[in-house]
Amino acid sequence: MRVRDLGLIEFQEAEDFQLCYMKGRLPGDAGDMLIMAEHPPVVTLGRIADASTVPGLCSFEQQGISVIKVARGGKTTFHSPGQLLLYPSIDLKARAKDISLYIDLLEITIEKSLRELGVNAARISGTRGVWVGMKKIAFTGVSVKRWLTLHGAAVNINNELDMFRNIHPCGDPGIKVTSARQELGVLLDMSIVKDVFARRFAEDIDIHYGGH
Amino acid sequence: MCNIGKDSPFRDEVKVSLGQLAAEPGEAVVTSWYFSEGDSVPGGADLLEVVTDKASFDVAAPCAGRLTKIMATIGTKIKHSDVVAIICPFQEAGPDRGECR
Structure with a gap:
């Protein structure tokens, strides 16, 4: 499993990178890659x-924050520095043609990684995402083209949460959000966080989603 | 629906559904069609895009043929067993005219 950390990068640049990588892949190659990024607001x-x-659209406009439509599942979320984006490029044909199982894998990886970092994260039966108590800490939204995956998941690590008040996360006005920083009371070292997620993802994809 | 006669280039119709895909449970919404009724469709070509709660994905044509009927227009909520389209497969195999899978 290759890993590529794009660092802090505009959302659309990261999407372009994913699309270019996907188009460059050959059928049946072993080019699965975990792409990680952080985005400006x-x-x-x-x-x-x-x-x-997005009931607080004016707040975003006043601060020059873009609101953009994206070709993925899932509904609405907010990205900002300190939030970890996981964009796996996985060939599902080579593993299992099961999108639900793939989203399970993302959530399992996030849950286990956060627990390793000391956050009491869990999945809740019947819902998507990863939670700490009744607050959501990670969000999923994927796209699959020719069984190659795009987009993935966002995990609140060190990011500010105030702007989430201006959206309905995942389209649900009742959802409250949290972050690893809020749960632990300290800023986390993002390089360590990324190492944990990359290692867990590489392990979990073979355990939970079938190896090559 | 395929109007099959002895000289017809078509064989029996093929019903397209999401059942060929293992995907998110529950309903999906049709969000795009990449072909129109009457179009010739290569086998394996992306026919339509559907979106579930957390995933968007393309549904491929199971075989080459003519897209004779779209059963679920954009915005329609569908279940995985619903038939979304009818394809009349081309009789002859050849480039982009592979057997139905």
Whole structure:
């Protein structure tokens, strides 16, 4: 499993990188890669999200924060520095043609990584995402083209949470959010965080989603 | 629907559904069609895009043929067993005219 950390990068540049990488892949190659990134502030809306999920649109406009539609599942979320984006490029044909299982894998990796970092994270039966108590700490939204994956998951690590008040996370006005920083009371070293997630993902994809 | 006669280039119709995909449970929404009724469709080409709660994905044509009927227009909520389209496969194999899978 290759790993590429794009660092702090605009959302659309990271999406372009994913698309270019996907188009360059050959059928059946072993080019699975975990792409990681952080983004400057931006609101992203999935394919079936509408403007009603961004009640604080004016707040974003006043601060010059873009609200953009994205070709992925999931609804609305907010990205900013300190939030870890996981964008795996995985050939599901070579493992299992099961998108639900793939999202399970993402959530399992996030849950285990956060626990390793000391955060009491858990999945909740019947819901998507990863939670700490009743607060959501990680969000999933994927796209699959020709069984190659795009987009993935966002995990709140050190990012500020105030701007989440201006959206309905995942389209649900009742969802409260948290971060690893808020749960632990300290800033985490993002390089250590990324190492943990990369190692866990490489292990979990073979355990939970079938090896090559 | 395929109007099969002895000289017809078509064989029996093929129903397209999401059942060929293992995907997120529950309903999906049709968000795009990449072909129109009457179009010739290569086998394996992306036919339509659907979105579930957490995933968007393309549904491929199971075989080459003519897209004779779209059963679920954009915005329609569908279950995995619903038929979303009818394809009349081309009789002859050849480039982009592979057998139905």
